Amino acid sequence: xxxxxxxxxxxxxxxxxxxxxxxxxxxKLIHLIGKANGISREEVQQLIENPQPITQLSAMTSDEKFExxxxxxxxxxxxxxxxxxxxxxxxxxxxKLGYKKSVVGExxxxxxxxxxxxxxxxxxxxxxxxxxxx
Numbered sequence: 001x002x003x004x005x006x007x008x009x010x011x012x013x014x015x016x017x018x019x020x021x022x023x024x025x026x027x028k029l030i031h032l033i034g035k036a037n038g039i040s041r042e043e044v045q046q047l048i049e050n051p052q053p054i055t056q057l058s059a060m061t062s063d064e065k066f067e068x069x070x071x072x073x074x075x076x077x078x079x080x081x082x083x084x085x086x087x088x089x090x091x092x093x094x095x096k097l098g099y100k101k102s103v104v105g106e107x108x109x110x111x112x113x114x115x116x117x118x119x120x121x122x123x124x125x126x127x128x129x130x131x132x133x134x
Contacts, residue, residue, distance in 0.1 A: 005037040006047060008068060011093065012075045013051045018089045022048060023079040025113075033071065054093070065097040066125050070111060073104060077113035095133075103131035 016026040034044035091101035
């Protein structure tokens with residue numbers, strides 16, 4: 001099953017708002033991801049204004065789980081400030097994706113807040129695989 005891109009954006013929106021506000025850089029990244037996935041600016045704005053509760057994540061493929069975790073951590077770092085509530089949210093989602101909580105700390109050292117700076121995804125995927133719960 002492919003993860004619905006609106007559901008993925010919804011989770012990012014929940015993370016972005018976990019510190020009570022969505023900053024400009026966070027909003028821009030959400031809109032950028034939405035646009036890249038064929039979601040109109042108006043639809044993205046509607047999602048931002050009306051975030052939905054997070055739904056079941058267990059049906060995702062391992063590649064979808066990793067990509068989702070990657071964007072989640074990038075979003076956490078987007079505004080240049082990382083709050084405890086954001087870390088806890090990321091760890092909670094990581095667990096729901098089948099990872100140990102500690103994957104967030106390991107990957108965040110290699111994921112940049114600027115989406116134009118790309119990380120070595122293969123290296124990160126291998127690191128993440130070590131944190132899959134058995």
